[in-house]
Amino acid sequence: MTATYPFPDLSTSPLPDLLSLRGRRAIVTGGAQGLGRAIAQRFAEAGAEVVIGDVNASLAATAAAEITELYGVQTTAVAMDVTDEESVASATTAAEQKLGGSIGIWVNNAGIFPSIPVSEMTTAEWDHVFAVNTRGTFLGAREAARRMTSGGVLINIASTAGFRGTAPGLAAYVSSKHAARGLTKQLALELAPRGIRVLGVAPTFVPTEGNRAAAARPSPDGIDPVDVMRPGLLGRHATPDDIARVVLFCATGLSAVMTGSTLLADAGLTI
Template sequence: MPFPFPDVSSRPISELLSLTGRNAVITGGAQGLGKAIALRLAEAGANILIADINADLAASAANDISSRFPVKAIGSGIDVSEEDSVAAGAERAVAEFGGLDIWVNNAGLFPSVAAEEMPVDDWDRVFAVNTRGVFLGSRVAAKRMTGAGGVIINIVSTAGFTAPAPGLAAYVSSKHAVRGMTKAMALEFAPKGIRVLGVAPSFVPTEGNLAMAAAMAEQAAAAGMELPTMDVMQHSLIGRLGTADDIARVVLFAASDLSTIMTGSVLLADAGETI
């Protein structure tokens, strides 16, 4: 059976990059990397639903987006680890926008705790958000992407390829799982015209990443090691730390028709960190 992906070779770049008329959900989208992604997708013309555990922050981010771009933007409080909550977010996007075309699984947890000291409940919570959340989001999105199909984008992290530092066993394991899930779901969803891609960022100084870096530096100091906060995961070949917008532009490429030939891949947005 031929897969229903169109040949867009004759279309101009401006059309291939445009997301006008498309509807996107970004989990964990109220701040940091998620908000940067939402801003770029909105700039390209997509309507945006910000899904975040913090409903007030989600609403604030949506208001900011709608004040900048002529698109619809709404905030919705959801817990990506809860099936009913994720389904409610998807249903709201369909009700508000009339459809669903792009789903970005960005929400994540990254505590820094030595494996032998990590409580099982904390380990399970990391997997509930980082792995179960991607499964629930991808499944609910695929069920609602009809007609022209859609794109699911998983924020994988370079921790899906390497173990960047001690204390991240749960995070690294969860992201390796998401990398595999990206391949498996691409295989299953292709006949529906749905592409599944991953984007693997290196360390960028968002609110969450800075908090994690500070915690890791504190742990290193307690163990008598010197680990400057901003060097925790910095192995850049471009001479600077990446920014949230550096990653958001890669996600925009993945969401757009520029990347129509791609599915099942994980794009390393890592400034050469994993070479």
């Protein structure tokens, strides 16, 4: 008997269908502001029902209400601590109950990036970065894999720091994002037989609320953050929506033949 391949050929699908997320449900972690909010907004515009999972429940609720009003599709918020497996599981259950169905798109976006020189970094500080950026990605991916019984798409937000070293003080961040890239490859290998595609997106510096705050803090070793966070070859900093559109591509049928890759959304910085 011929096995059924879990990923259909979409060659005859019209472009509007390939771009649409109508009828699908998505979770975006760390979605209350910055990149996460931009991703949630584009997903809603494409027709998806969206859950914003964030440790800041109040900010997430505000973002969800504004996106619902803007696009007229159900957008809801759940309190989620991505470092806590019980929080991730219970928040996902609550999300599916609110939306009335299972999640088909999961974006692991939550992340932190403290700047601490290696010689001054405590073990607790190192562990906390990995708890959010790596353990959080694993916990989200595991929860998504358990819920996506009919296939789906899992997208991990990495960083150009997952491809190279960056600035002094970011050893934990760079290491955690390299780990997220490796996890993306392994997840793609393991989950393909179940009809789940896994992709990463690696943004360059984007002046979000969190990044602007980080840039304003004194930099270790006298490194000027303006030099480190410079625009790429395209002559400007990326916007949150620049990255959100790449994530939208990953979630739609336009990328149906892709899995395991981490797409550089870097304005040419890593050339």
